[in-house]
């Protein structure tokens with residue numbers, strides 16, 4: 001079921017025009033790229049002529065795909081292209097594309113990757129069906145989505161409450177669902193894809209790790225809304241930002257659920 005939210009990703013939440021958004025997304029890339037690159041590099045060697053990177057953000061995965069598949073045409077999309085520069089990669093093009101309303105022809109890509117996208121889209125089930133159709137027969141799908149379950153196990157109470165508060169605010173504002181990624185292997189199989197595999201990774205949130213930086217900036221961005229949630233004390237958000245800014249706190253960050261499949 002699609003829930004109607006007052007706003008969408010990028011309207012006021014995580015808009016690319018925000019002063020720190022590029023730095024926040026670059027911290028995310030530093031935390032996640034090693035796993036993404038290892039997954040993409042480990043795919044069986046098959047001819048790849050057309051790749052699609054959905055919601056490219058700052059473009060680190062799109063550039064990697066262009067370098068790994070020099071004979072392929074890589075199309076990378078986002079709602080907002082301001083952080084993307086394809087000048088060093090002749091086989092890479094950036095296209096403004098809203099995955100909830102814009103399309104591609106059926107069977108037009110041999111490899112499709114998206115990271116931290118579908119959780120933020122209330123229409124994720126329909127979009128997943130579209131993505132499956134855009135894959136050519138034999139094409140590979142790699143989806144990496146953020147899951148909140150490790151945060152329930154955090155030992156620092158303020159960190160746990162504020163971190164879970166991030167997901168509550170995102171669910172209420174834009175319809176994010178970070179419980180959903182554990183459904184993803186079943187949903188992908190339900191779309192008729194085969195060879196479905198799932199891997200879960202969980203980087204640590206410490207002040208000087210990329211995930212620690214990303215999470216501190218995320219909490220800063222949503223701080224006033226988190227502070228207004230029931231059960232959050234007046235100092236909880238500033239306490240957690242402070243603990244993520246210096247040595248001491250060592251807690252699980254979000255998990256990344258990576259699902260690969262073949263059409």
Ligand SMILES: C[S@@+](CC[C@H](N)C(=O)[O-])C[C@H]1O[C@@H](n2cnc3c(N)ncnc32)[C@H](O)[C@@H]1O
Nearest residue numbers: 009055056057078079080097098099100115116
């Ligand atoms: C959390 S960021 C992840 C960026 C990148 N995939 C990464 O992992 O580094 C989410 C990205 O999705 C893009 N996005 C959000 N809604 C979108 C939509 N409906 N269509 C295309 N891109 C979208 C945002 O602009 C943003 O760049």
